[in-house]
Structures are given as structure tokens and as C-alpha cells.
Amino acid sequence: MAQAKAYKNLIAGEWVQSSSGNTFDNHNPADQRELVGSFQDSTSEDVEKAVAAACEAYSQWRLTPAPKRGEILFRLGEILTHRKEEIARDMTREMGKILLETRGDVQEAIDMAYWMAGEGRRMYGHTTPSELRDKFNMSVRMPVGVCGIISPWNFPIAIPSWKMLPALVCGNTCVFKPASDAALTAVHFMEAFEEAGLPKGVANLVTGSGSHAGSALVEHKDVRVVSFTGSTSTGRIVAQRCARDFKKCNLEMGGKNAILVMEDANLELAVDGALWGGFGTSGQRCTASSRVIVHKNVYKKFVSDLVERTQKLRVGNGLDSETEMGPVVSEKQKESILQWLTIGQTEGARLLCGGRALEDGSYQHGHFIEPTIFGDVDPHMQIAQEEIFGPVVSVIPCSSFQEAIEIGNSVRYGLSAAIYTQDINQAFVAIREMNTGIVYVNAPTTGAEIHLPFGGTKETGNGHREAAEAALDVFSEWKAVYLDFSGHLQRAQID
């Protein structure tokens, strides 16, 4: 059993305690007896200090040439590559998903580090002809200032990297408030920044609750960008507070993603996809395939194969290489998922497998839930409309491709969608018609790569995208520059 340690905040390059003098403990969700660490329960005073440090560091960091900023991110990528296994193991210990997936999580941050390192040498603006003689026009990206980064526990390093790495390469500085259930990975991330040679105060860490530390960060007048991933209800509050002070604000929120399985689909492939998309990360992904809409002509076979495979999934401690699905993150999350299981049955959905907490034997000290499938789900049921964020998949029968599209779009979220079909025409119609930010063909709704924009429509987002070049739009302002070398006054739109 690992030795539990007290971890600190990182402010202005110093590891410091919270002014509150309080800490909170994190326990392993697979075995509550293991204390993973204790972390600072920060106050608005700590946030104040962190923002002041970020403001001070900004004056130099914004003037550091972008390729140099990129070189530090490249080194970060190398350090994370070197420490991948160690960070992945700690991530599994603190939030439960299996080692295979936590390695992938670290890999996603490595990918982002290399991409953003390259962005330091690109960061393209435009040159465009002037309508006047002897005049030169161009646009350049400018940093915005201090960024408040608020991230969830389900992707403890990938999501912070989607936010902080584009912020930093653009010349901004950051104050990072990670989810409490993923505080240890956040500490590792900051250590990697330090080792990569990021100057003091450019990235600061403040752990603690959303209601104190998170809220103080969003409210702080010197924070000019807020990047938040979490629930739609919290995102709505963040957006309203940012609007008051005209802060830039990017939100990644809920999802209720559907896989459409058409009658010509390769059913074996579709079952593989539904299993991975539905139960990967114990269903705790905003991209999780929580709905599967299946054509009635293949419904029976698909459902019986999916149930058979689901019942065979090995649930357990994510550090065990045999385990295919880990625990859910916390007691609170477990209780919330169990309530959804009751709601599903009350609404009249057919429970096909799972449906209970696992509490005996090796499960007794963890937060385990059986992978669960509801069949014959009506698209209007709450379990088919709301994000459950747990290992619960709703299978919905449909009669046609058109109906599948309609059901797919009939939710308030719009993150990711998938279609299994062999018909190229049908695939392209689905790509066009699904009102989501991401569409997959013959693959489940999870598995986004960092070189394409990530984000969603409707109540999933607020029009921004993370990752790829699109992320730079969140963390920079355009400046248009006009150089007149004619030596006399020229009047645009007149001369």
C-alpha cells in the first residue's frame, strides 16, 4: 500500500499550503481503505495569490518568443512520456479507470504537448491585400492574459492539457483548479511543467472545492479567460458570471451520445463498439455511448450479443491487468447512478443485465456497479434523455434510418454520434444530419484525437472547440495590423 502524502498548491513556483490550513483526503475508489493523498482545501485568498502570481509572470511570458514557449511544451511531452506509467498508475488509484485507459489519458496529454509545441512555430495569422496602394495588412494572434482552468476528474491529465497547453503557447498564464477527485494527477502535471523549465508563476495550481476555489477563480477580475469542463448546470453558472465581466469563456458540458446501428451493419463490430463506448471509463465520459439506437430487423440479435458480452465483462480494480471495467469515482457518483437504475425501471425500461451495486467479497471496499443494459427504451424516457455518467446503456429500437436520426437528435446535448452501416450514402447523410460536434462511422462515440476540434452543439457547449488549431481561438485575440508606407494620408473606402 502506497504511503499517503500531503500535497501542496503551486503558486509563483513555490509549493505552499492553503491559507485555510485545511486539507481534504482522497481515497482509492477501488478500495476505500487506501488513502491516496491529502490536498489543500484552498480559499479565495489562495486564488488571489495564484492570480497575482500569474499576472506578474504574464508580463514576461507574453514576450517570450512563441517557438521558445513551444520548446518548453516539447520538453513537457518528453517528460510525460518518460513518466507515463507512474502517472497512469496514480491516476487509476485516484479515480479508478483501468490502467489501459489511464495510459491513454497520459498519451493524450503527450500528443497535445507535441502538437502545441509545433504550434509555437506556426500560430499562423493572415496577410491580405490592401484596397489602397503602398499599404500592408495582416492579422496576428495576441495572448489574452490570465486563464482560469477548471477541469473534471474523468480525464485528469488529458483535459487539463487541452486547456493549458494552447493557453501557454499563445503566451497566457494559468491558474489551474482541478477536480478534487483528480488532484494527485494535477500535482504530477505541475511537477512535469516545473521539470520542463516553465518559468515560475506561468502555471499555478490551486486545489479545493468548486464552490470556494473554483468560484473565486471564475469571479476574479484579473482572470480574462475561463475554460471549464463539467456539468451543464455548473457551466450555465460559469457562463453567466463570465458574461457579467465580458470574460472569454469556453465550456465543455454534458453528452447523451448515440450509436445508430443500421440493418446492414457489421453487427460484431457494432457490439464491440457499443461495449467499449458504453462501458469504457465505467461510462463516465462525456463522449460515452449511452444510447444505442438499433434497427428493428437486427435488434434481437444485436441485443442478445451485447448482453452476452456485457455479462462477461470483468469488473474490478483497474490496476489488475485482467480488469475490463473499474469502479465509479466516488460514493456520491455511485449513489447518483443507482438512482438512475431505479428511475429506468420505474419508467418501464426492460432491465436486460446488471442493475445493481457490487458489494460482496473483493468489491466490498470500493464503489462498483454492474455494467447495465436497459432494452426497449422509449426515447422520451429520462434514462434516454439525461446524462447518467455511469455504466448504463439504453438500447432503443427504431424502424428506419430516418427515425434513427430523429431519435439521435432528440436530446438537449450534441457532443458525439456514431453510425454503423456499410452504406456510404447513408453514412454521409448521418454525418450531415447528426447535430453534434463529432461524428464517427463504424466506430463508437468515444476516442477523439487531439488534432481535430473537440466539442459539441446545443447544451454541450457554447460554440467553442478544444484541441487542434481551434483551441487557439479560445486563448488568443486577433489583432489586425495596417502599415501604410505611402507617405501620405490614404482614406479607406474613400480614396
Ligand code: UN1
Ligand atoms: C470526456 O469524456 O470528457 O473522445 C473527454 C474521448 C476522449 C476524451 C473524452 N478522447 O472519448
